[in-house]
Amino acid sequence: xxxxxxxxxxxxxxxxxxxxxxxxxxxxxxxxxxxxxxxxxxxxxxxxxxxxxxxxxxxxxxxxxxxxxxxxxxxxxxxxxxxxxxxxxxxxxxxxxxxxxxxxxxxxxxxxxxxxxxxxxxxxxxxxxxxxxxxxxxxxxxxxxxxxxxxxxxxxxxxxxxxxxxxxxxxxxxxxxxxxxxxxxxxxxxxxxxxxxxxxxxxxxxxxxxxxxxxxxxxxxxxxxxxxxxxxxxxxxxxxxxxxxxxxxxxxxxxxxxxxxxxxxxxxxxxxxxxxxxxxxxxxxxxxxxxxxxxxxxxxxxxxxxxxxxxxxxxxxxxxxxxxxxxxxxxxxxxxxxxxxxxxxxx
Amino acid sequence: xxxxxxxxxxxxxxxxxxxxxxxxxxxxxxxxxxxxxxxxxxxxxxxxxxxxxxxxxxxxxxxxxxxxxxxxxxxxxxxxxxxxxxxxxxxxxxxxxxxxxxxxxxxxxxxxxxxxxxxxxxxxxxxxxxxxxxxxxxxxxxxxxxxxxxxxxxxxxxxxxxxxxxxxxxxxxxxxxxxxxxxxxxxxxxxxxxxxxxxxxxxxxxxxxxxxxxxxxxxxxxxxxxxxxxxxxxxxxxxxxxxxxxxxxxxxxxxxxxxxxxxxxxxxxxxxxxxxxxxxxxxxxxxxxxxxxxxxxxxxxxxxxxxxxxxxxxxxxxxxxxxxxxxxxxxxxxxxxxxxxxxxxxx
DNA sequence: TGTTAGCACTCCATTTAATCGAGTGCTAAC
DNA sequence: GTTAGCACTCGATTAAATGGAGTGCTAACA
Numbered sequence: 001x002x003x004x005x006x007x008x009x010x011x012x013x014x015x016x017x018x019x020x021x022x023x024x025x026x027x028x029x030x031x032x033x034x035x036x037x038x039x040x041x042x043x044x045x046x047x048x049x050x051x052x053x054x055x056x057x058x059x060x061x062x063x064x065x066x067x068x069x070x071x072x073x074x075x076x077x078x079x080x081x082x083x084x085x086x087x088x089x090x091x092x093x094x095x096x097x098x099x100x101x102x103x104x105x106x107x108x109x110x111x112x113x114x115x116x117x118x119x120x121x122x123x124x125x126x127x128x129x130x131x132x133x134x135x136x137x138x139x140x141x142x143x144x145x146x147x148x149x150x151x152x153x154x155x156x157x158x159x160x161x162x163x164x165x166x167x168x169x170x171x172x173x174x175x176x177x178x179x180x181x182x183x184x185x186x187x188x189x190x191x192x193x194x195x196x197x198x199x200x201x202x203x204x205x206x207x208x209x210x211x212x213x214x215x216x217x218x219x220x221x222x223x224x225x226x227x228x229x230x231x232x233x234x235x236x237x238x239x240x241x242x243x244x245x246x247x248x249x250x251x252x253x254x255x256x257x258x259x260x261x262x263x264x265x266x267x268x269x270x271x272x273x274x275x276x277x278x279x280x281x282x283x284x285x286x287x288x289x290x291x292x293x294x295x296x297x298x299x300x301x302x303x304x305x306x307x308x309x310x311x312x313x314x315x316x317x318x319x320x321x322x323x324x325x326x327x328x329x330x331x332x333x334x335x336x337x338x339x340x341x342x343x344x345x346x347x
Numbered sequence: 348x349x350x351x352x353x354x355x356x357x358x359x360x361x362x363x364x365x366x367x368x369x370x371x372x373x374x375x376x377x378x379x380x381x382x383x384x385x386x387x388x389x390x391x392x393x394x395x396x397x398x399x400x401x402x403x404x405x406x407x408x409x410x411x412x413x414x415x416x417x418x419x420x421x422x423x424x425x426x427x428x429x430x431x432x433x434x435x436x437x438x439x440x441x442x443x444x445x446x447x448x449x450x451x452x453x454x455x456x457x458x459x460x461x462x463x464x465x466x467x468x469x470x471x472x473x474x475x476x477x478x479x480x481x482x483x484x485x486x487x488x489x490x491x492x493x494x495x496x497x498x499x500x501x502x503x504x505x506x507x508x509x510x511x512x513x514x515x516x517x518x519x520x521x522x523x524x525x526x527x528x529x530x531x532x533x534x535x536x537x538x539x540x541x542x543x544x545x546x547x548x549x550x551x552x553x554x555x556x557x558x559x560x561x562x563x564x565x566x567x568x569x570x571x572x573x574x575x576x577x578x579x580x581x582x583x584x585x586x587x588x589x590x591x592x593x594x595x596x597x598x599x600x601x602x603x604x605x606x607x608x609x610x611x612x613x614x615x616x617x618x619x620x621x622x623x624x625x626x627x628x629x630x631x632x633x634x635x636x637x638x639x640x641x642x643x644x645x646x647x648x649x650x651x652x653x654x655x656x657x658x659x660x661x662x663x664x665x666x667x668x669x670x671x672x673x674x675x676x677x678x679x680x681x682x683x684x685x686x687x688x689x690x691x692x693x694x
Numbered sequence: 695t696g697t698t699a700g701c702a703c704t705c706c707a708t709t710t711a712a713t714c715g716a717g718t719g720c721t722a723a724c
Numbered sequence: 725g726t727t728a729g730c731a732c733t734c735g736a737t738t739a740a741a742t743g744g745a746g747t748g749c750t751a752a753c754a
Contacts, residue, residue: 024716026717026718039726039727041729045719048719058717058718059735060733061717061734062732064716133488138483141480146481146497148505223450233604246585246596249596250591253581253585253600257581373745374746375745387698388699389696389697391747391748392697392748406706408746409703409706410747411745411746
């Protein structure tokens with residue numbers, strides 16, 4: 001048996017209807033719902049076929065049909081029309097916070113949760129090419145010195161160092177020059193032992209400071225690697241009865257508490273080809289999810305890019321019967337806007 | 348009617364038992380539970396009295412008794428024995444992250460959630476005396492300059508500034524001197540218009556850079572004022588059936604999503620006297636909570652101090668029948684440890 | 695006067711039975 | 725190939741029956 005056009009239309013009608021109501025869909029409903037002008041009996045026959053093919057199931061004998069994962073998959077792959085979404089104020093969110101990345105992400109993920117009414121998450125962008133751009137050491141007071149480290153993509157980190165003996169201004173200037181001539185533009189992997197010892201030699205009696213700074217650089221990099229994940233709208237799961245029962249809710253809320261695992265979930269698979277906005281969007285339906293705790297959810301992920309090789313992932317989590325058209329549309333639009341704002345900086 | 352010793356003992360027994368089981372406790376249970384050697388009939392009489400006095404109620408006619416808010420309040424005020432807690436690894440958490448305040452708070456709140464099995468929250472410390480300690484402007488590349496601002500308490504902030512025309516090294520040095528002589532040690536409120544215009548005059552043709560930096564300072568301060576709240580262990584509410592039903596859970600999870608409101612809840616009332624650890628701990632039982640959404644919860648808050656006037660609040664949220672002894676003990680111990688680590692820095 | 699045994703009573707929780715209705719599959723006619 | 729008709733299924737909802745934990749009250753006792 002194969003999928004002909006009429007079956008597809010019926011399947012589509014079932015899914016559309018189920019997305020809206022969350023109730024199993026009966027043959028009579030479809031008969032009226034579509035412009036096919038077929039009686040419920042005919043629909044029933046077709047539905048039996050669709051069930052046999054694995055696109056829909058009955059929760060129990062005398063109920064209507066609901067889509068299976070395979071049914072949703074078919075819908076998403078061949079029938080979905082990702083509509084560009086409005087996303088009115090998002091541009092403000094993105095612009096407003098440009099220089100406080102963290103705040104921007106928090107705002108963004110919150111905005112998305114509010115807009116879509118699903119739970120949302122976003123990973124802080126991680127630097128692809130981990131290059132140092134600039135290192136600076138300054139005196140804060142007698143015994144504390146501040147190391148500021150700027151990486152490619154304008155990721156800024158600081159670290160306060162305790163230093164035994166004071167350093168005079170001139171030496172400080174020299175140390176800074178030493179640091180920058182050696183480290184600027186350097187990829188993190190290239191900083192090796194011989195380099196470090198060379199620098200120490202040059203620093204002479206202040207070699208301990210240099211090694212402090214280099215330690216700081218190392219830590220800062222490491223810090224950047226266990227990536228931050230921000231979430232919002234977890235309370236939205238209570239909007240969908242199929243997720244709101246104690247069992248499910250508890251599991252999901254727990255999952256959202258474990259940012260680290262969430263991160264893995266998001267970064268696990270990005271291997272989609274293509275450039276520019278509108279690509280890198282993936283849909284995971286129910287059992288397709290890597291995590292057991294998400295087995296009753298669908299997750300839509302999108303990679304985003306802030307220029308300079310800064311890449312992260314956005315995830316939207318809802319029930320299986322999530323409004324795929326809207327969510328994918330929203331993410332596409334968002335990608336476009338991000339590209340508008342950050343893309344042109346690249347030149 | 349008044350509270351005599353026997354009534355207090357019975358009330359205590361009722362509460363202790365209810366804290367453990369979560370089930371209404373009957374007269375027979377108490378008769379066996381305590382060392383009073385009284386028959387259940389006698390206990391029944393006393394319980395009727397306690398009910399009349401408002402310390403306990405029956406959920407329905409033929410059920411045992413459960414404590415009222417007033418009952419818990421009496422317990423907390425007069426019978427609780429806050430036991431010092433073990434808190435094995437917390438010292439590691441506190442030390443390990445000393446220079447990344449944010450990470451430390453996140454770890455801490457997570458640790459507490461795991462230890463207590465309740466939901467936890469913590470506000471980032473806000474600076475009491477908002478003094479600038481150090482300001483530095485450095486060149487990152489041709490058109491971007493980095494302003495680093497260090498405040499009393501070693502709160503470090505950076506901001507990237509776009510600058511039209513390049514500035515040579517010497518000028519940069521001068522600007523930095525200007526900034527520091529004028530701003531260092533200055534309280535934020537003291538920076539007024541006349542000061543700003545004076546600095547601008549001195550900066551001459553680079554006055555726009557100065558005003559950029561001052562703007563940055565302003566923003567950074569403002570940023571610090573809408574205080575961050577970190578939460579953890581919200582999934583713990585599902586451990587307590589009385590909070591885990593859909594209605595309650597949804598409301599609570601929503602409350603925890605609204606960090607801003609949570610913040611108000613925590614900072615609303617601190618007006619407790621006393622110095623040093625072991626003070627500033629407050630217990631809000633059920634309806635005593637300011638927020639309607641917490642009406643079925645108890646909240647224990649504690650202020651903490653990191654030295655240098657850096658103060659924040661910790662909150663632990665659980666069911667009414669929370670283990671007050673343990674929670675208060677935990678917070679006291681934590682305060683002591685924090686004092687050990689950060690307290691002596693003050694000298 | 696305080697304590698206790700005994701007993702009737704209440705009310706929730708749980709189980710069991712009864713009813714309803716949406717939706718199906720199948721058959722036979724068009 | 726389509727459709728009307730009908731018997732059938734099965735979850736959901738409502739109603740009734742049962743059991744038991746715990747009470748309040750009374751009367752007897754120290």
